[in-house]
Amino acid sequence: MTIKTLAAAMTNWQRIITLLALLLLLLANPLQAAPGGGKGGGKDGGGIGGSGVQPELHLKWRVELNGQYSLVRPVIGADGTVYAVDVADYLYAVAPDGTVLWEAAGAGSKGVDVGPDGTIYTGNEDWIKAYNPDGSLKWTFVQDPRAFVFQDVAVGPDGNIYGIGTSGMGVFSLADTPAGPELRWSTSEIYGRPFTSYTEIEFGPTADGQDEQLYFHANGFTRAVRLSDGAEIFRGGVGNTNPRVSAFDGTVHSSNSAFTPNAELVWAFEFPLASGTGAPALGPSGTHYAVNSNNVLYAIDPFGVEERRFALDETVGMGDVDPTESFLLLETSSTQTYQPGFKAVATNGNPLWRMEFPDNGSGLNQFIGSRPAFTSNGETAYVTTAFAGTGARSYLNAIDTDPNAPSASTILRSVNFDMSSRSRRGTVNVKGIATVTDQNRAVISGAVVDAVWTLPDGSTIAQTATTGGSGSAKFTVSDGEGLYRLTVTDITLTGYTFDPVHSILEGSWYGF
Numbered sequence: 001m002t003i004k005t006l007a008a009a010m011t012n013w014q015r016i017i018t019l020l021a022l023l024l025l026l027l028a029n030p031l032q033a034a035p036g037g038g039k040g041g042g043k044d045g046g047g048i049g050g051s052g053v054q055p056e057l058h059l060k061w062r063v064e065l066n067g068q069y070s071l072v073r074p075v076i077g078a079d080g081t082v083y084a085v086d087v088a089d090y091l092y093a094v095a096p097d098g099t100v101l102w103e104a105a106g107a108g109s110k111g112v113d114v115g116p117d118g119t120i121y122t123g124n125e126d127w128i129k130a131y132n133p134d135g136s137l138k139w140t141f142v143q144d145p146r147a148f149v150f151q152d153v154a155v156g157p158d159g160n161i162y163g164i165g166t167s168g169m170g171v172f173s174l175a176d177t178p179a180g181p182e183l184r185w186s187t188s189e190i191y192g193r194p195f196t197s198y199t200e201i202e203f204g205p206t207a208d209g210q211d212e213q214l215y216f217h218a219n220g221f222t223r224a225v226r227l228s229d230g231a232e233i234f235r236g237g238v239g240n241t242n243p244r245v246s247a248f249d250g251t252v253h254s255s256n257s258a259f260t261p262n263a264e265l266v267w268a269f270e271f272p273l274a275s276g277t278g279a280p281a282l283g284p285s286g287t288h289y290a291v292n293s294n295n296v297l298y299a300i301d302p303f304g305v306e307e308r309r310f311a312l313d314e315t316v317g318m319g320d321v322d323p324t325e326s327f328l329l330l331e332t333s334s335t336q337t338y339q340p341g342f343k344a345v346a347t348n349g350n351p352l353w354r355m356e357f358p359d360n361g362s363g364l365n366q367f368i369g370s371r372p373a374f375t376s377n378g379e380t381a382y383v384t385t386a387f388a389g390t391g392a393r394s395y396l397n398a399i400d401t402d403p404n405a406p407s408a409s410t411i412l413r414s415v416n417f418d419m420s421s422r423s424r425r426g427t428v429n430v431k432g433i434a435t436v437t438d439q440n441r442a443v444i445s446g447a448v449v450d451a452v453w454t455l456p457d458g459s460t461i462a463q464t465a466t467t468g469g470s471g472s473a474k475f476t477v478s479d480g481e482g483l484y485r486l487t488v489t490d491i492t493l494t495g496y497t498f499d500p501v502h503s504i505l506e507g508s509w510y511g512f
Contacts, residue, residue: 057355058342058353058355058400058401059357059397060400061098061398062395062396062397062398063100063396064393065084065086066105067086067087067088068388068392069386070109070394070396071197071369071370072085072110074370076114076373076382077114079118080096081094082094082398083112083120084384084396085107086109086394087394089105089107089124090103091104091107091122091131098398102134109124110123110124110152111150111151111152111153111163111198114155116159119131119138121153121154121155121161122153125146126146127141128161129141141174141180141183143165145169146168147165147166147168148165148191149166149191149196150163150164150165150166150168151164151201152200154200156173157203161175164189165189166190166218167190167191170186170187170188171188171216173186173227185229185230189218189219189223191219196218199218200371201214202252203215203227204245204250206226206233207260212228213261215245217240221237222238222239223235233263234263238254238263241255242279244281245282246282246302248286248302249302253279253280253282255277256280257269258302269298271294277318278291281319283347285325287301289318289328289347294311295311295314297312299347310345312343313441314332316331316343317331318331319371320372322381323378326346327346329372339356339358339365340357340365340366342355342372344401344403346403354440357385357397362389366385366387367386367387368385369394370384371383372399374401379400380398380399380400381398382397383396385397409438410497411496411497412436412491412498413437413438413499413502413503414503414505415503416435417433417434417435417486417506418435418507419486419508423512427480428478428479428480428511428512430453430476430479430509431474431475432474433472433474434451434475434486436472436473436491437471443469444471444496445467446467446493448464448493449464449473449491451473452489453477453484453486454487456479456480456482457479457480463475479511483508483509488505488506491503
């Protein structure tokens with residue numbers, strides 16, 4: 001019995017049940033193009049991978065790491081060398097051109113920083129290690145007792161080393177002396193929920209300007225500790241995200257608030273109709289940049305007054321603002337057809353470019369592991385990414401932030417299908433709409449879309465439609481009750497290239 005004859009014998013309730021079953025089947029097996037691209041660059045650096053159309057035109061190079069992921073922001077030495085760590089405790093030194101200079105096993109997975117003399121520091125739950133610029137081990141400081149969860153290691157403005165562990169030694173400071181590491185002080189830090197595996201240490205001046213203090217968010221609260229003696233300045237009271245410290249005036253910022261170094265409220269901004277999400281980015285001018293849950297980017301001045309806002313056309317997360325405060329890098333999300341990437345937006349609201357990281361051929365979604373680390377001129381940003389699941393791999397990536405660099409605006413993609421139907425006198429009329437954009441998600445008019453209908457009886461009908469001002473190409477067909485499938489086979493426009501790998505190529509609909 002064919003689908004058509006079976007459907008004719010169904011009751012209305014049976015039709016509804018069948019329709020629901022088909023919808024569940026489609027959800028369980030989403031229709032999408034097979035992932036393309038190849039393995040990224042190996043340990044010699046410089047490789048990007050991928051085949052056919054490459055949307056990652058701002059990616060200068062990527063280096064594959066040994067560990068499955070890295071959540072730690074890379075750090076840049078005075079000579080431009082980039083240092084990164086991964087979850088497998090490897091430390092990497094990479095030249096600005098992507099050449100791996102050296103790597104050290106057993107280094108640390110929770111933090112990396114560079115001292116004034118070029119010494120590189122890493123840490124984990126068991127130790128803090130120091131490495132010479134040539135990759136040789138300088139010394140090891142064993143934490144006793146070991147941390148339950150180690151949060152970060154960083155070099156303070158006074159040149160000393162600071163570590164944060166929950167349980168174990170807690171918050172502590174080391175001096176790097178000619179005789180080796182010396183413990184300056186330690187103060188307890190008990191473990192508490194919610195669980196936090198990694199958090200960046202932030203530094204800023206004390207309220208009286210006579211000392212410096214560190215900040216971190218873990219164990220359900222934010223804490224501030226003075227650098228000279230480890231005295232606690234405050235615990236809690238400044239929001240539920242990792243704090244950011246303004247270089248402009250030393251204030252401490254959460255997603256929508258600013259506080260003094262003693263945790264006294266300076267201002268709080270109320271986002272219209274939606275809440276703030278995540279930690280903000282702070283510019284040298286003191287401007288506070290935050291994205292709310294409605295994907296509107298806000299610029300708030302040092303007094304808590306809105307300077308400007310601009311709506312974004314997709315879901316993003318706050319990456320950071322470049323050192324010259326010319327633009328922001330906003331993290332874009334991974335989908336069925338898109339790998340994650342960055343959207344660059346000028347601080348005056350003008351969109352600059354958009355890029356996506358290449359896939360690795362596994363069909364797995366990639367995620368951005370760290371916040372970007374900018375060179376001093378803001379022309380390059382370094383960030384880690386990783387693929388979860390079977391075949392997991394992680395990478396250190398170098399991004400060219402030049403606003404004049406090409407941003408793949410000549411790529412065509414089918415990004416969405418809208419399907420609908422209506423019945424009249426036993427005939428089902430089905431409509432399919434395919435939306436075409438470029439890689440920057442701008443809709444494209446005048447593109448010729450070739451598609452094929454597969455009807456309920458298995459027969460096919462080829463059609464062609466041209467996109468209008470909204471980027472939509474409309475297709476219609478009529479037949480009996482059953483499952484209809486519309487498949488895009490090609491999209492053409494003079495000066496553009498079709499990118500099927502990162503397109504949604506099929507849509508299905510049960511018409512009755």
